[in-house]
Amino acid sequence: TLKPVITIDGPSASGKGTVAALVAQQLGLHYLDSGALYRLTALYALREGVSWEDEQNVARLAAQLPASFHDDKAWLGEADVSAAIRAEDIGMGASKVAALPAVRAALLTRQRDFLVPPGLVADGRDMGSVVFPRAELKVFLTASAEVRAERRYKQLIAKGESANLVQIQQDISDRDARDAARAVAPLRQEPDAHLLDTSDLTIEQAVGQVLSWFDKAR
Numbered sequence: 001t002l003k004p005v006i007t008i009d010g011p012s013a014s015g016k017g018t019v020a021a022l023v024a025q026q027l028g029l030h031y032l033d034s035g036a037l038y039r040l041t042a043l044y045a046l047r048e049g050v051s052w053e054d055e056q057n058v059a060r061l062a063a064q065l066p067a068s069f070h071d072d073k074a075w076l077g078e079a080d081v082s083a084a085i086r087a088e089d090i091g092m093g094a095s096k097v098a099a100l101p102a103v104r105a106a107l108l109t110r111q112r113d114f115l116v117p118p119g120l121v122a123d124g125r126d127m128g129s130v131v132f133p134r135a136e137l138k139v140f141l142t143a144s145a146e147v148r149a150e151r152r153y154k155q156l157i158a159k160g161e162s163a164n165l166v167q168i169q170q171d172i173s174d175r176d177a178r179d180a181a182r183a184v185a186p187l188r189q190e191p192d193a194h195l196l197d198t199s200d201l202t203i204e205q206a207v208g209q210v211l212s213w214f215d216k217a218r
């Protein structure tokens with residue numbers, strides 16, 4: 001096909017974003033960080049004074065989200081919000097707005113629009129189950145809870161932010177519980193997805209595994 005899709009779904013802080021971006025780069029494909037769209041929606045709602053629980057109004061904002069990705073940055077209108085959308089409270093807000101069916105519906109076409117030649121690597125929670133169910137390769141990428149908390153902790157410290165490992169563990173498990181328990185597009189491994197546990201893998205090894213699966217799939 002002229003537009004192959006690789007989906008990489010998994011829990012927060014599993015490293016799926018890093019792996020997905022590198023796979024896209026190595027294959028020369030486009031990359032969709034779908035979580036960023038939910039984060040942008042949460043940030044936009046916050047800035048517009050709309051509560052994260054207000055389904056109708058958050059969905060209205062999602063439908064007209066003035067978001068774009070260019071120059072390696074995420075933009076809300078003219079503002080570079082790359083750092084702002086990575087904040088822990090925005091991650092939590094993203095998982096709240098992501099539980100609202102009308103918000104997910106409003107973002108669906110927007111995500112599918114990323115699929116143009118020469119193809120796409122998409123990461124998130126429901127890329128293989130809902131957004132691109134006919135993907136050539138589906139990966140469910142995970143790591144143990146301890147490893148994920150540690151990776152997030154190191155990320156924050158490297159950015160010069162303060163971080164508390166116990167708090168991070170709690171945040172990650174709250175977010176995963178909400179993502180897995182929700183009625184629409186819950187986080188779970190699809191029957192046709194390859195399981196990739198990266199707890200004991202380097203980034204290079206994880207990328208190599210996805211590339212070799214893709215080689216066999218096409």
Ligand code: C5P
Nearest residue numbers: 012034035036038094095098124125126
């Ligand atoms: O992947 P990331 O941590 O940036 O995603 C933030 C939140 O957005 C997740 O906790 C999840 O609730 C939501 N999300 C989603 N579906 C996706 C991607 C992200 O529900 N495809």
